[in-house]
Amino acid sequence: MRMRTLPLLMLPALLLGACTQTQAEVERAQVREAGVQEKLAKELAGLVPGKPTTCINQFPQKQSAGYGATILYRVNKGLVYRSDTAGGCEGIARGDILVTRTPSGQLCRGDIAQTFDQVARFPTGSCSFGEFVPYRKP
Numbered sequence: 177m178r179m180r181t182l183p184l185l186m187l188p189a190l191l192l193g194a195c196t197q198t199q200a201e202v203e204r205a206q207v208r209e210a211g212v213q214e215k216l217a218k219e220l221a222g223l224v225p226g227k228p229t230t231c232i233n234q235f236p237q238k239q240s241a242g243y244g245a246t247i248l249y250r251v252n253k254g255l256v257y258r259s260d261t262a263g264g265c266e267g268i269a270r271g272d273i274l275v276t277r278t279p280s281g282q283l284c285r286g287d288i289a290q291t292f293d294q295v296a297r298f299p300t301g302s303c304s305f306g307e308f309v310p311y312r313k314p
Contacts, residue, residue, distance in 0.1 A: 209244065212269075216243040223256060223311035231284040232257050232308045234276070242268035245303070249283075254313040259285075265303035267291040272300050283308070 197205070219241070232238075238249040238257075245263040250256050268274045272291040276283060283305060291301045 212244040216246055216248075219243070219248060220256065220258070220311050222313065224314050225258075226310040226312060228307035228309045230307060231280075231282040234278060234281050234283050240268065240274050242266060242274075244269070247274070247289075247305070249308075256311045257308045258311060259283075259308050260306040261289075261303040262306070263303060264301045265289055265291050267293075267300040 232249065236251075238251055241248050241250070242265060244266060245261050247259050247261060247265065247268070248256050249259070265272075265274060268291055271294055273294055274289055274291055276287060276289045278284070278287060285305055285307050288302055288304050290299055291303075292298065293300050
């Protein structure tokens with residue numbers, strides 16, 4: 177009976193090992209993240225961060241773009257809001273649609289957004305907004 181118990185006790189360790197990333201996978205993820213951060217830095221180049229705010233008006237219509245777990249809302253050439261999310265909405269970087277539901281007409285820290293595939297319209301992720309940091313031309 178003891179011999180049958182031992183393999184069952186080893187199962188969690190084996191499953192944990194199967195979920196561990198290889199060094200090559202870790203390196204690829206680091207390269208991808210560095211590329212995302214480089215693109216984000218280009219988007220914010222020449223703009224100066226201001227005091228974070230908990231909410232922004234949802235209207236007038238803003239253009240959103242994703243950079244990893246960060247979402248940028250471009251109001252105009254001189255104003256961009258940055259929200260660092262908890263992750264889960266990275267699909268908007270590849271073209272997924274970002275959907276927010278808010279009765280107040282504002283997007284606020286802690287609000288949950290969902291992403292949907294443009295073609296199939298199935299949900300691909302969700303995230304909660306962080307604070308909104310305005311970036312303006314000096």
